[in-house]
Amino acid sequence: MGPVRYFLLGPARAQTSEGPDGAAVTVGGPRVRALLTVLALRAGRAVPVGVLVDEVWGAEPPADAVAALQALVGRLRRALGHERVVSTEGGYRLEAVRGDVDLFRFERLADEGVRELAAGRAAGAARLLDEALGLWKGPALADLPDRGAEAARWEARHLDARRARLAAALALGEAAGALPELTALCESHPLDEPLQALRIRALRDAGRSAEALAAYDLVRGEIAERLGADPSAELRSLHAELLELPEPVAPGAGAVVGNLTARLTSFLGRDGELESLGAELRESRLVTLLGPGGVGKTRLSQEAAERVGGGWPDGVWLVELAPVTDPEAVTEAVLAAVGARETVLRGAGAEELRLGDDPMHPTGRLVEHCARRRMLLLLDNCEHV
Known part of the structure; x- marks a missing residue:
C-alpha cells in the first residue's frame, strides 16, 4: 500500500505522493469529500457513525443516515482503496497518520517557524513559514457543510503564521516589501493590535515615520470608538519611539528638506x-x-x-x-x-x-x-x- 497525502486546506483531495509527480486521486462529490475531511481530521483514529453523520450532513441528515453513510464509505473506498478506510466497532477509521494530512503539516511547520523567530533566527523562520503558508490552497475544511468553530480555529492559526512571516520580513530588513500585505491585512483586521504594530514598524523602518504616526492615530481612534479602550502597551511604546525619531532634515544641511528617503538603487536614463x-x-x-x-x-x-x-x-x-x-x-x-x-x-x-x-x-x-x-x-x- 503506497503513501497517500490528504489535503484539507482548500477543497478536500488526495494524492498518491507529494510533489509535482504525485498522481491525484479522484474523490467523488461534495458528500464524499466531506466524509474524507471528517476522517482525515482524525487520521488514524476511529470516528463513530453518529459523528460522521452529524458532520457530513449537518442539520439535514437523510432519512436512513446509516445506509447513506455506508454508501459514501463505499465510494470513498473505491477512490482510495478498501484498505485505507477501515471499519471499526461503531464507526470507521482512515488508515493514515497526522503527517499525511496537510493541515497538521502546516501546524508543525508554523510552530517550528515561530520558535525560530523567537530565537532570533529570522531567515530560518522565513523558510519554515513560507513552506507552511504554501500549503494553503483555499479555506480550511472547505467541504464541510458546517465548518464552524473548527475551521475558525485553523483560520486563526493561518493568520498567526502570516503575522509571524511578516515579522520575519521586518527582522530581515524587508519592511518595504512587506507593507502591501500588511496594509491589506490591517484593513481586514482593524482591531488586531499586534498586526497593526507590525505595519507601523514597517512604515517606520521604510523611512515613512510621518505615515507611521498617522497609522497609530487611526488605530487609536478605531480602538477607542469600537472598544472604548486605549491601545495596548506595545502600541503605546511604539508610539513613544516614533515621537523620539529625529525631525526631517533642516534647510542648509546639504540635502533636500522634507521626508524623501534615500533610494537604494541608482536611477539611469529618462x-x-x-x-x-x-x-x-x-x-x-x-x-x-x-x-x-x-x-x-x-x-x-x-x-x-x-x-x-x-x-x-x-x-x-x-x-x-x-x-x-x-x-x-x-x-x-x-x-x-x-x-x-x-x-x-x-x-x-x-x-x-x-x-x-x-x-x-x-x-x-x-x-x-x-x-x-x-x-x-x-x-x-x-x-x-
Missing part, C-alpha cells in the same frame, strides 16, 4: 522626462503624471522633485495615499506626512497634540500650515480617492 518634468514643476502649481501601473511614475516624480528641491525651501513631502480608502481622510494624511504636529505639556507629562485635534476643519488647518511656506507635495497613488 533624462528627457526629468528635464521636462522639472520645467513643468517650476512653471505650474499642479503637475499630474499619468500612466499604467508599474511604469515608474513614483520613482520618476521623486527623482524630479529631488533635482529641483532647492526651489522649495520648506521641503518636498511625499504623501503615500495607497493605504487611504476614505476620501475624507486625504487631508489628514497630508497633514500627517508634512509633520504638522506639536507637543505640549499637560499636567505632569507630555502629551502629543496633533493639528488633527484642532476643532478647525482639516482643510483649513492644511491651508494654514502651507500658506506661510513654499513647499512641494507629492501625492502618490491618489487616483482612488
Whole structure:
C-alpha cells in the first residue's frame, strides 16, 4: 500500500505522493469529500457513525443516515482503496497518520517557524513559514457543510503564521516589501493590535515615520470608538519611539528638506522626462503624471522633485495615499506626512497634540500650515480617492 497525502486546506483531495509527480486521486462529490475531511481530521483514529453523520450532513441528515453513510464509505473506498478506510466497532477509521494530512503539516511547520523567530533566527523562520503558508490552497475544511468553530480555529492559526512571516520580513530588513500585505491585512483586521504594530514598524523602518504616526492615530481612534479602550502597551511604546525619531532634515544641511528617503538603487536614463518634468514643476502649481501601473511614475516624480528641491525651501513631502480608502481622510494624511504636529505639556507629562485635534476643519488647518511656506507635495497613488 503506497503513501497517500490528504489535503484539507482548500477543497478536500488526495494524492498518491507529494510533489509535482504525485498522481491525484479522484474523490467523488461534495458528500464524499466531506466524509474524507471528517476522517482525515482524525487520521488514524476511529470516528463513530453518529459523528460522521452529524458532520457530513449537518442539520439535514437523510432519512436512513446509516445506509447513506455506508454508501459514501463505499465510494470513498473505491477512490482510495478498501484498505485505507477501515471499519471499526461503531464507526470507521482512515488508515493514515497526522503527517499525511496537510493541515497538521502546516501546524508543525508554523510552530517550528515561530520558535525560530523567537530565537532570533529570522531567515530560518522565513523558510519554515513560507513552506507552511504554501500549503494553503483555499479555506480550511472547505467541504464541510458546517465548518464552524473548527475551521475558525485553523483560520486563526493561518493568520498567526502570516503575522509571524511578516515579522520575519521586518527582522530581515524587508519592511518595504512587506507593507502591501500588511496594509491589506490591517484593513481586514482593524482591531488586531499586534498586526497593526507590525505595519507601523514597517512604515517606520521604510523611512515613512510621518505615515507611521498617522497609522497609530487611526488605530487609536478605531480602538477607542469600537472598544472604548486605549491601545495596548506595545502600541503605546511604539508610539513613544516614533515621537523620539529625529525631525526631517533642516534647510542648509546639504540635502533636500522634507521626508524623501534615500533610494537604494541608482536611477539611469529618462533624462528627457526629468528635464521636462522639472520645467513643468517650476512653471505650474499642479503637475499630474499619468500612466499604467508599474511604469515608474513614483520613482520618476521623486527623482524630479529631488533635482529641483532647492526651489522649495520648506521641503518636498511625499504623501503615500495607497493605504487611504476614505476620501475624507486625504487631508489628514497630508497633514500627517508634512509633520504638522506639536507637543505640549499637560499636567505632569507630555502629551502629543496633533493639528488633527484642532476643532478647525482639516482643510483649513492644511491651508494654514502651507500658506506661510513654499513647499512641494507629492501625492502618490491618489487616483482612488
